[in-house]
Amino acid sequence: MADFIAQFGGIGLAFLGAALAVGLCCVGSAKGTGITGEAATGVLSENPEHFSKCLILQVIPGTQGLYGLVIWFFALYTMGAFSGGIQPLTITQGLTIFVSCLPMAMGGWRSAIYQGRVAAASINIVAKQPDDWSKGIILCVIVEFYAILSLLASILLLMNAL
Secondary structure: OHHHHHHHHHHHHHHHHHHHHHHHHHHHHHHHHHHHHHHHHHHHHHOHHHHHHHHHHHHHHHHHHHHHHHHHHHHHHHHOOOOOOOOOOOHHHHHHHHHHHHHHHHHHHHHHHHHHHHHHHHHHHHHHOHHHOHHHHHHHHHHHHHHHHHHHHHHHHHHOOO
């Protein structure tokens, strides 16, 4: 295992962390928005006038993908990609960047899926009580809070990585 890590290098570990942050967050967002979109199609087939409400609920689980992209940029910035070239990194430095990306990778991935499930359930509010649909948004925001905590944790870790 140590030989593999030595060959992979610090830069490889840092890139892996950045890739996982953006990749897993986008996969989770795709799943969450997909779940919500599936639920919305049933309502829209009967009541197409609720499209804007359903669309807002569907977009909410997509924010984690954006958060993952922010961490990807932060990681590349930390590696020096935007200041003339990527700096050589030791294994320890690469591992530090990798681990710094994990809160967003894991938190964004899972929270996007769970938020999609909450948003899909909130589509029922749109169907049965359209005037109360904002209650569904509030329920989705509670899940969003944990994605934001993951984003904050990764940003703070990356700010102190090197």
